[in-house]
Amino acid sequence: MLIVIPAHNEQDTIQDVICDLNEYGFYDILVVDDASTDDTAKLAKAKGVKVMSLPYNLGAWKATQAGVRYANEQGYNGLITFDADKQHQASQLALLLKHQEASAANLVIGSCPSRGSFSRRVAWSMFRFLSGVKVTDLTSGLRLYDRNAIQVLSRQEASLLEYQDVGVLLMLKTFNISKSEIYVEMKKRESGISRIFYSWWAVIYYMGYTTMLCLSKIAKKAHLLSN
Known part of the structure; x- marks a missing residue:
């Protein structure tokens, strides 16, 4: 099982995150350094993990997809995406692994869901309604993908997406990739900023982009039903 950590300017937390994973027996780790301007890559390498340094900033999803493609090329049967800001806890990964084994998802x-503000939960409800994707926490980056999901998300079409939430889930749904959800504990962010909710302009862009994705999916489904 490969752990993929997309990281952009996470020098304050990256070593703690790696130590947390190591403590729970996870050593096969790939940090995708998304063109950080600080010592993120250097500090990650010092902890003995694999580091993929991108030449320019691609954003969280495309950095994650770079890790997904690496896993696909190396023949991994599974990977877990894990944030670099200490919100995700290695102690919770056993829950994902056991649930995947039981559900075969x-x-x-x-x-x-409790980590979301009121406005974020409202946005989640709207996108669930528009997209038909029944996931409580749409923006969670803590995900376990099996070999089938890895292959789908390594496709060129996935490179056109901006975020690892509704768009990725819609694409996986199109390819009949099954999904399941399990509740886990997360901590509050200790440093850095949200990649989506760091400014009103970013929120407006995210809302507009994701709404258009949902509406285009609805339009496509309506077109197919009419033919």
């Missing part, structure tokens, strides 16, 4: 999402 291609994708298991570690959900923590």
